[in-house]
Amino acid sequence: xxxxxxxxxxxxxxxxxxxxxxxxxxxxxxxxxxxxxxxxxxxxxxxxxxxxxxxxxxxxxxxxxxxxxxxxxxxxxxxxxxxxxxxxxxxxxxxxxxxxxxxxxxxxxxxxxxxxxxxxxxxxxxxxxxxxxxxxxxxxxxxxxxxxxxxxxxxxxxxxxxxxxxxxxxxxxxxxxxxxxxxxxxxxx
Amino acid sequence: xxxxxxxxxxxxxxxxxxxxxxxxxxxxxxxxxxxxxxxxxxxxxxxxxxxxxxxxxxxxxxxxxxxxxxxxxxxxxxxxxxxxxxxxxxxxxxxxxxxxxxxxxxxxxxxxxxxxxxxxxxxxxxxxxxxxxxxxxxxxxxxxxxxxxxxxxxxxxxxxxxxxxxxxxxxxxxxxxxxxxxxxxxxxx
Amino acid sequence: xxxxxxxxxxxxxxxxxxxxxxxxxxxxxxxxxxxxxxxxxxxxxxxxxxxxxxxxxxxxxxxxxxxxxxxxxxxxxxxxxxxxxxxxxxxxxxxxxxxxxxxxxxxxxxxxxxxxxxxxxxxxxxxxxxxxxxxxxxxxxxxxxxxxxxxxxxxxxxxxxxxxxxxxxxxxxxxxxxxxxxxxxxxxx
Amino acid sequence: xxxxxxxxxxxxxxxxxxxxxxxxxxxxxxxxxxxxxxxxxxxxxxxxxxxxxxxxxxxxxxxxxxxxxxxxxxxxxxxxxxxxxxxxxxxxxxxxxxxxxxxxxxxxxxxxxxxxxxxxxxxxxxxxxxxxxxxxxxxxxxxxxxxxxxxxxxxxxxxxxxxxxxxxxxxxxxxxxxxxxxxxxxxxx
DNA sequence: AATGAATGAGTATTCATTCAT
DNA sequence: AATGAATGAATACTCATTCAT
Numbered sequence: 169x170x171x172x173x174x175x176x177x178x179x180x181x182x183x184x185x186x187x188x189x190x191x192x193x194x195x196x197x198x199x200x201x202x203x204x205x206x207x208x209x210x211x212x213x214x215x216x217x218x219x220x221x222x223x224x225x226x227x228x229x230x231x232x233x234x235x236x237x238x239x240x241x242x243x244x245x246x247x248x249x250x251x252x253x254x255x256x257x258x259x260x261x262x263x264x265x266x267x268x269x270x271x272x273x274x275x276x277x278x279x280x281x282x283x284x285x286x287x288x289x290x291x292x293x294x295x296x297x298x299x300x301x302x303x304x305x306x307x308x309x310x311x312x313x314x315x316x317x318x319x320x321x322x323x324x325x326x327x328x329x330x331x332x333x334x335x336x337x338x339x340x341x342x343x344x345x346x347x348x349x350x351x352x353x354x355x356x357x
Numbered sequence: 358x359x360x361x362x363x364x365x366x367x368x369x370x371x372x373x374x375x376x377x378x379x380x381x382x383x384x385x386x387x388x389x390x391x392x393x394x395x396x397x398x399x400x401x402x403x404x405x406x407x408x409x410x411x412x413x414x415x416x417x418x419x420x421x422x423x424x425x426x427x428x429x430x431x432x433x434x435x436x437x438x439x440x441x442x443x444x445x446x447x448x449x450x451x452x453x454x455x456x457x458x459x460x461x462x463x464x465x466x467x468x469x470x471x472x473x474x475x476x477x478x479x480x481x482x483x484x485x486x487x488x489x490x491x492x493x494x495x496x497x498x499x500x501x502x503x504x505x506x507x508x509x510x511x512x513x514x515x516x517x518x519x520x521x522x523x524x525x526x527x528x529x530x531x532x533x534x535x536x537x538x539x540x541x542x543x544x545x546x
Numbered sequence: 547x548x549x550x551x552x553x554x555x556x557x558x559x560x561x562x563x564x565x566x567x568x569x570x571x572x573x574x575x576x577x578x579x580x581x582x583x584x585x586x587x588x589x590x591x592x593x594x595x596x597x598x599x600x601x602x603x604x605x606x607x608x609x610x611x612x613x614x615x616x617x618x619x620x621x622x623x624x625x626x627x628x629x630x631x632x633x634x635x636x637x638x639x640x641x642x643x644x645x646x647x648x649x650x651x652x653x654x655x656x657x658x659x660x661x662x663x664x665x666x667x668x669x670x671x672x673x674x675x676x677x678x679x680x681x682x683x684x685x686x687x688x689x690x691x692x693x694x695x696x697x698x699x700x701x702x703x704x705x706x707x708x709x710x711x712x713x714x715x716x717x718x719x720x721x722x723x724x725x726x727x728x729x730x731x732x733x734x735x
Numbered sequence: 736x737x738x739x740x741x742x743x744x745x746x747x748x749x750x751x752x753x754x755x756x757x758x759x760x761x762x763x764x765x766x767x768x769x770x771x772x773x774x775x776x777x778x779x780x781x782x783x784x785x786x787x788x789x790x791x792x793x794x795x796x797x798x799x800x801x802x803x804x805x806x807x808x809x810x811x812x813x814x815x816x817x818x819x820x821x822x823x824x825x826x827x828x829x830x831x832x833x834x835x836x837x838x839x840x841x842x843x844x845x846x847x848x849x850x851x852x853x854x855x856x857x858x859x860x861x862x863x864x865x866x867x868x869x870x871x872x873x874x875x876x877x878x879x880x881x882x883x884x885x886x887x888x889x890x891x892x893x894x895x896x897x898x899x900x901x902x903x904x905x906x907x908x909x910x911x912x913x914x915x916x917x918x919x920x921x922x923x924x
Numbered sequence: 925a926a927t928g929a930a931t932g933a934g935t936a937t938t939c940a941t942t943c944a945t
Numbered sequence: 946a947a948t949g950a951a952t953g954a955a956t957a958c959t960c961a962t963t964c965a966t
Contacts, residue, residue, distance in 0.1 A: 194939060196939075216941090583952045772927040773927080927965100
């Protein structure tokens with residue numbers, strides 16, 4: 169399957185940024201690595217800064233795709249397992265970009281930009297929740313949006329603490345187990 | 358007492374860097390903020406990068422000065438109390454610069470540069486240890502340099518975990534108490 | 547035929563350098579004189595220093611073009627006449643740049659850079675020699691590369707002595723005649 | 736005998752200029768090498784450029800001093816011998832500065848500046864000529880100023896051709912002998 | 925006479941962005 | 946959609962010179 173020019177550019181930019189850092193990396197390096205002309209970059213990205221949300225979106229897209237791959241969960245616990253596992257894996261894989269995306273977006277853009285990027289992810293999660301509620305697997309007492317929000321927040325926080333901070337002591341399995349216990353206590357009656 | 362040009366420049370640079378970040382901050386902003394000419398900057402700093410170790414040294418100088426202010430400790434525990442308290446306070450005050458100094462120095466300079474900056478700090482601490490040992494307040498079994506090294510490392514790690522990571526849960530008093538218990542166990546027989 | 551931007555820049559730079567000298571001349575003067583933007587210079591020359599070999603190459607290109615214009619020589623003597631005449635004319639025309647190129651290239655670049663610049667010139671000369679040898683106009687005893695090398699060296703030395711040193715006494719015709727006599731003695735049996 | 740600050744500065748500047756070239760050499764290097772403060776330079780030289788005629792004068796002073804050392808010549812030939820010998824020696828010793836002085840003075844100053852520098856030298860030579868004429872050793876037919884001028888010009892030209900050009904073939908003794916023969920033919924009846 | 929801190933104009937170079945083809 | 950030459954503002958750094966002490 170042929171890669172679109174957009175994908176070529178984004179991938180090239182991510183490689184260059186990982187090697188050189190966002191500030192030192194230049195648009196001319198991106199296009200050289202992607203094998204396209206200088207001006208082509210601006211057919212796909214309004215500016216160099218626009219790469220930051222694009223990379224963030226790419227990571228979240230990947231994360232969502234992998235969750236969908238696992239099929240519909242039958243219980244809340246199964247959904248949690250999927251979310252935890254995928255989030256930890258993605259955080260490990262894209263650790264080089266995550267904190268850069270956080271600081272980059274907060275530097276160049278408003279908070280609404282984050283919301284926009286996260287929207288498809290939340291939409292899918294909420295539909296999963298709704299399905300489980302309708303099937304009776306989750307108590308309807310749970311306020312859906314808040315619950316999803318908290319889950320995502322807790323899981324991301326744990327994964328980042330595990331992979332991005334200098335002070336990792338426990339192994340991934342332990343970290344995931346502790347996280348799950350906390351989530352179960354928080355979300356089930 | 359009139360502030361020296363060096364102090365004016367360093368303070369101005371720290372303000373600008375906090376506002377704009379090191380990369381975006383320009384030498385011309387530093388000098389404008391300090392109210393001196395462009396060239397004056399280079400009478401005091403060989404390059405813009407040279408600000409990084411200068412800021413690190415300034416922070417450590419301040420830390421050392423505050424410890425000296427407290428006077429000579431009579432027991433190891435009193436010395437620990439001073440170190441912990443001052444380190445936590447300084448880390449809180451200069452939290453905006455600390456991780457920037459870590460990454461900046463490791464990026465632009467060799468490890469020896471850190472040693473050089475820390476030297477006066479270690480020299481003073483070792484002299485305090487020696488004094489306590491000679492006064493009989495610390496067992497002479499303790500290998501002085503290693504002990505000082507470990508103490509500093511542990512305390513800094515704890516303070517940074519407390520103030521720089523996004524995951525602060527316990528309050529400062531608790532964090533300090535736990536830290537001290539660990540240190541006491543580590544350094545007394 | 548419209549002049550390319552490269553040609554505009556090179557010509558402008560040569561004019562400015564002749565007037566102000568290489569050190570005093572600034573890139574901003576080059577681009578102003580060429581009527582292009584500051585950044586355009588760096589689309590064609592990696593640095594200001596890179597003008598030095600570019601000017602040298604331009605002079606040698608001109609020299610080679612004029613020799614080719616004269617058509618294929620039928621005897622070694624005719625080839626000599628062409629080389630001598632063209633070299634003297636070029637040396638006179640570009641006297642302002644020749645010693646500057648010598649010192650500039652040896653200052654900023656390795657000897658290989660000279661070789662690279664001279665290569666097309668030597669390639670053509672060697673092909674001319676080979677043709678004359680195959681046509682029987684030159685004895686095949688002559689070691690081709692060394693002969694070409696020596697010829698070029700002698701002729702350039704004489705032309706430079708004539709036009710660049712302050713001590714010109716004889717007229718050009720005499721200088722050329724003496725030079726030719728020496729070359730004939732050196733290269734024919 | 737203690738060296739004056741002026742002498743220290745001039746000597747330091749000459750050393751630095753020989754090593755780094757006039758353009759790259761900086762006033763701060765001069766004063767560092769001379770061991771004086773930055774501002775002191777400007778107590779002795781109106782500008783950095785003013786070093787050029789100062790160096791030229793220093794060389795000519797040295798040349799004149801060495802001629803005077805030899806005592807009064809009794810014949811024109813003896814005077815020639817002295818001039819030739821001293822000029823060749825000085826040219827060899829100061830070869831690094833001579834062409835730099837020529838181009839520097841013509842670049843920054845008017846021709847009169849040269850005259851001014853040469854004046855003491857010519858004054859002394861003319862007095863020597865006059866003495867020899869009055870003693871009957873030189874024919875009074877010789878127009879004094881023109882003769883001195885030509886002598887100096889010829890000798891300097893020969894010495895510079897010998898030491899500064901790339902094409903030195905004959906040895907110094909031969910060069911001096913030829914020069915003298917020419918001078919004798921030119922100046923004696 | 926000597927000092928040396930302060931000056932500020934000047935330079936080479938970079939790079940995100942534009943636009944005619 | 947793609948190109949890539951042209952743009953020009955911006956930046957770190959240099960250094961001859963001044964001047965109050």
